[in-house]
Amino acid sequence: MKVKYQLRNTLAALSALALAASFTGCGSSKSSKSGSESTTASQTSSGIVGQYGANMIKHLSTDGYEITAEVDYRFVTEDESKKLAKYIAAIGRSDGKLMEEALYPAALDYVVKANSCSDAEDYAKKLHQQLLQFTGEEYEFEYTVVEEYAGENDMDFSKYDEIVLDADPDAQITDRKRLSVDALYDGTNKSINYRMGGYIDVYMYTINGEPYVLS
DSSP states (O other): OOOOHHHHHHHHHHHTOGGGOOSSOBOSOOOOOSSOSOOOOOOEETTEEOOOOOEEEEEOGGGTSOEEEEEOTTTSOHHHHHHHHHHHHHHHHTOHHHHHHHBOHHHHHHHHHHTTOSSHHHHHHHHHHHHHHHHSSOOOOOEEEEEEEEOTTTSOOHHHHHHHHHHOTTOOEEEEEEEEEEEEETTTTEEHHHHHTSOEEEEEEEETTEEEEOO
């Protein structure tokens, strides 16, 4: 997908493009729109769009935030969807605690330092502010949907492996995937994909038996 130079720079800042590794970036395709910003989910594996089997998990205020994650359990586990929801909620709420719960600790330390932030709270606020130039208004994400999926047979994850293993040589990586996601706000009437012209790419790793976001 072709994207504006401004978008590439913004998403590079979002994800600390040190070592030329974009943890959060523009996805490979846009969703179709017909008069509405809200998107319809479709899962992609190896570039092939198949029948979508939607599974929705509603996280309530008792979880520390309210957001619904829509995924397909053929590609994304329930535990992974929870980490994804926390990450998207952390950006929408500028919430450092949720950011800490979503990200692999070593990856969080890396992006905090690479973005010249003081801590997870500062990093979450920075990501929130970066997206404000596209929303043009304050926002809090209420819904996130995985639009595309790329697994280990679809792309090269070696640069992300290096970042994890440089920080923790004993880390046991058992699964790698890239999730291209949309996030909705304002009563789910507005889409960040629609506003900025591309999905948010979230890299999800299973490390030592637990899923983590690397973005």
